[in-house]
Amino acid sequence: MLFEYAVEPQAIGSSWQNFRYLIEKFGFDRGRLISQFPKAWFKEVYTASAAMKPVERKRLEEILNQAKHSKVIRSGRPYDPGLGNWLQNAISQNAVTPFHAIIAEENPTALAEVLLVNDVDEMNPLMLSAHTWEVGRVGATLAQAMAPLLKSAKRVLFVDRYFDISKGPYKETLKACLDTLNAAGINGIRCEIHFCDHDKRPSPDFVEKEAHKWLHGILPAGMSIALFSWKERVGGADFHARYLLTDVGGINVEAGFSAEGAHQTVQFALLTADLAQSRLTALDRTSTVYELVGPVLEIRSDGSVVRV
Numbered sequence: 133m134l135f136e137y138a139v140e141p142q143a144i145g146s147s148w149q150n151f152r153y154l155i156e157k158f159g160f161d162r163g164r165l166i167s168q169f170p171k172a173w174f175k176e177v178y179t180a181s182a183a184m185k186p187v188e189r190k191r192l193e194e195i196l197n198q199a200k201h202s203k204v205i206r207s208g209r210p211y212d213p214g215l216g217n218w219l220q221n222a223i224s225q226n227a228v229t230p231f232h233a234i235i236a237e238e239n240p241t242a243l244a245e246v247l248l249v250n251d252v253d254e255m256n257p258l259m260l261s262a263h264t265w266e267v268g269r270v271g272a273t274l275a276q277a278m279a280p281l282l283k284s285a286k287r288v289l290f291v292d293r294y295f296d297i298s299k300g301p302y303k304e305t306l307k308a309c310l311d312t313l314n315a316a317g318i319n320g321i322r323c324e325i326h327f328c329d330h331d332k333r334p335s336p337d338f339v340e341k342e343a344h345k346w347l348h349g350i351l352p353a354g355m356s357i358a359l360f361s362w363k364e365r366v367g368g369a370d371f372h373a374r375y376l377l378t379d380v381g382g383i384n385v386e387a388g389f390s391a392e393g394a395h396q397t398v399q400f401a402l403l404t405a406d407l408a409q410s411r412l413t414a415l416d417r418t419s420t421v422y423e424l425v426g427p428v429l430e431i432r433s434d435g436s437v438v439r440v
Contacts, residue, residue, distance in 0.1 A: 136232055138169050141218065142176075148184050160380055226245060233258040247259075274391065282316065291375040295388070307349075328371045351431065377408060382402075
């Protein structure tokens, strides 16, 4: 699962040992993500590292820059210096929307949700994160489970051989995911649907004519989505597994994105960073893993459809 942790800047940045030990525990592939709390979290970690050796501090800066894309998610939580220090703010925010845990240097009131740096361990109950889990097949539930990835990505691919934008169950999930993306307020995000061609698929000409009806009310203003139709090559890789792929990580969506109702579940599984990247590469339009069929169609929120 994807859990959000509040990590005290002073706690992670006070020593090279602490930083190395803690930062490696996080990532989309590990199921644990650091909340950018407060907004100046990166700056505060760097400030806390002032006593490190120059070579250590330089390395810390490099790792922090990488962590912006793979380990840290935007919080959007308010931070009020008037409430007190970082821990007091984290505890206050935890009461509003809980973190999975708060990692800090001290825990003066012995709160169960606060984990001291020295107690951070892969087997600590607060650090356990299942890499596979079941999700109800309801659009909003599926989108919520994928939300940390969606809110952090600049490129999003829905990969499902049967994905059909004319069908209600797929549109339900798509709308919930696009609403999540829209709420994140990321500029220039690229959304794509990758599916498999078959005899019953409508022609590109028909899709161009009807897409504005199918996606009316689905695409947020200013957003577009590109459709990629693929065919398996003779003797090549099959196009079976379903994924949510992004530039920051990926999830295997076992039974696909169709919202069949709360009485059914679909298994999610986190992808390793290498596997997520290899799946992205396989779906590049210049890839030779599969054969791209027909034009790529981009559907825009104003109802227009263009070949790209």
